[in-house]
Amino acid sequence: MKVPLIKIGDKLLVSIQTTIIDSVVASLREDITNEISTSGVKGLIIDLSGIDIIDSFFCRMINDIGHDARILGAKTVVVGIKPELAITLVQMGMEMRGVMTSLNLNKALEILK
Amino acid sequence: MTVEQDDKYRKYVTSMLEKFSDVFAAVMVGDYTVRAETEKDDEFTPFAMYLNTLISSIQRTTDELSVKNKTLEEKIYTIEKQTEAIKQLSTPVIQIWDKVLVLPIIGVVDTRRSEQMMVDVLEKVVELEAECVIVDITGVETVDTGTADHFMKMVRAVRLLGAECFITGVSPLIAQTITHIGVELTGIKTLRNLSEGLRGAFEFMHYKVVKKSE
Numbered sequence: 001m002k003v004p005l006i007k008i009g010d011k012l013l014v015s016i017q018t019t020i021i022d023s024v025v026a027s028l029r030e031d032i033t034n035e036i037s038t039s040g041v042k043g044l045i046i047d048l049s050g051i052d053i054i055d056s057f058f059c060r061m062i063n064d065i066g067h068d069a070r071i072l073g074a075k076t077v078v079v080g081i082k083p084e085l086a087i088t089l090v091q092m093g094m095e096m097r098g099v100m101t102s103l104n105l106n107k108a109l110e111i112l113k
Numbered sequence: 114m115t116v117e118q119d120d121k122y123r124k125y126v127t128s129m130l131e132k133f134s135d136v137f138a139a140v141m142v143g144d145y146t147v148r149a150e151t152e153k154d155d156e157f158t159p160f161a162m163y164l165n166t167l168i169s170s171i172q173r174t175t176d177e178l179s180v181k182n183k184t185l186e187e188k189i190y191t192i193e194k195q196t197e198a199i200k201q202l203s204t205p206v207i208q209i210w211d212k213v214l215v216l217p218i219i220g221v222v223d224t225r226r227s228e229q230m231m232v233d234v235l236e237k238v239v240e241l242e243a244e245c246v247i248v249d250i251t252g253v254e255t256v257d258t259g260t261a262d263h264f265m266k267m268v269r270a271v272r273l274l275g276a277e278c279f280i281t282g283v284s285p286l287i288a289q290t291i292t293h294i295g296v297e298l299t300g301i302k303t304l305r306n307l308s309e310g311l312r313g314a315f316e317f318m319h320y321k322v323v324k325k326s327e
Contacts, residue, residue: 079275083235086270087228095269102275103242 003028005035011043011112012036017050025061032065036072043112044069049080059094066099077108129157145172204230206237212244213314219252227263231270238276245314246271249307251282261296268301277317281310
């Protein structure tokens with residue numbers, strides 16, 4: 001299964017609709033970095049609204065993708081984190097460093113404006 | 114005893130036993146109003162009297178128990194209602210301004226309550242698309258490492274949803290305690306009181322409050 005990357009103007013939208021396995025996450029990271037460097041987008045939006053369960057690897061990967069994007073000159077906004085997911089993340093002591101978070105896509109687009 | 118007498122006596126015993134067994138059967142299904150016959154004066158009379166005493170004592174005990182049960186049920190119902198009321202009262206999430214929520218915390222913050230607060234506040238943030246959450250701890254008397262940790266977690270969780278979170282109403286005593294126990298509040302915005310919190314929220318949302326010119 002491949003996660004589609006949608007390019008809107010100078011932003012790249014990655015919508016993850018279901019929980020994905022580690023290898024897919026790793027290849028997603030490669031795809032995203034490649035896309036950012038070739039198309040030169042200024043903003044990256046990662047939509048997690050379809051995710052109910054998260055593990056430490058996935059969380060670290062999100063952080064890493066955010067870091068990669070920043071180095072390549074794009075801001076990252078993570079949107080659609082559900083309350084239960086936020087609770088899991090803080091209970092596990094994981095943080096989203098280096099990425100911004102936003103409630104929905106609209107606000108993410110505002111942030112990246 | 115002749116054969117006839119013997120036969121008559123036998124029949125009498127059988128009929129008495131049948132009567133007793135009827136009484137037992139009635140008691141077994143919960144009917145305590147039945148009584149064994151005691152008018153005749155024969156070998157069965159003392160037995161019948163004992164049985165009647167037993168039945169009335171069972172009846173009394175059952176009645177007492179059912180009354181106690183009823184009061185207990187009422188008490189349990191009251192406790193359940195109060196627990197629900199306390200739960201609702203303990204975590205009110207108030208929308209103080211468009212997209213600004215206030216969570217006034219009063220009393221002791223334990224793990225259970227803090228979890229409930231976190232769930233409530235996060236759900237409200239999503240529901241109302243809030244941009245700012247002000248956690249007001251004016252009513253919190255003491256803060257220990259556990260309480261501070263709960264606040265930290267709440268702030269982080271709110272941030273993950275994409276809203277900003279302020280902690281207001283930190284009393285001088287609590288400020289000293291936090292410094293003393295060495296809790297790191299890095300990255301958490303704390304403000305003096307609720308009005309400062311609202312000012313901070315306006316600033317964050319780029320609002321400006323101006324007096325209407327006359």
